[in-house]
Amino acid sequence: MDSFFSKATVDFFIAFGVVFGGSMLAGIGSVLAMTAPADAMMDTASRLKIWALVAAVGGTIDPMRVIESNMIEGHLSPVVLQIGYILCAFLGAHMGTELIRWLCRGAV
Numbered sequence: 090m091d092s093f094f095s096k097a098t099v100d101f102f103i104a105f106g107v108v109f110g111g112s113m114l115a116g117i118g119s120v121l122a123m124t125a126p127a128d129a130m131m132d133t134a135s136r137l138k139i140w141a142l143v144a145a146v147g148g149t150i151d152p153m154r155v156i157e158s159n160m161i162e163g164h165l166s167p168v169v170l171q172i173g174y175i176l177c178a179f180l181g182a183h184m185g186t187e188l189i190r191w192l193c194r195g196a197v
Contacts, residue, residue, distance in 0.1 A: 093170055100145040100174050101181035107141035108134050108185030127193035134189040138182045145178035 112134040119129035146152045152171050159167040 093173065097174055097177040100178040104141040104145040104178040104181035105185040107144050108137050108182050109188060111137045111141075112185070112189045130189050131193050134186045138186050141182040141185065142175070142178045145181065146175055 112130045115133035116126040116130040119126040152175065155171050156168050159165070
């Protein structure tokens with residue numbers, strides 16, 4: 090169980106970092122391009138959300154294969170673990186998006 094929490098925590102922060110870091114860099118790029126940084130940051134955060142989830146869970150279709158093959162064989166424990174990893178990654182991506190929205194709310 091300790092392994093689950095450590096991997097879930099890493100997945101959370103990978104997804105969070107992809108959204109937050111990508112949005113912050115988009116803001117820097119928009120300042121250099123002399124456009125509105127808040128708009129670029131919020132747009133980038135919403136577009137990066139799904140890709141942050143993909144990056145956190147491995148970037149391939151393997152988690153879906155694990156769910157499918159174990160579900161068919163009746164082994165529910167690996168299925169629950171994979172769904173837990175996906176949910177933690179989604180939570181990290183969502184929190185990163187919400188943080189960017191919160192930071193940009195006063196600027197828009």
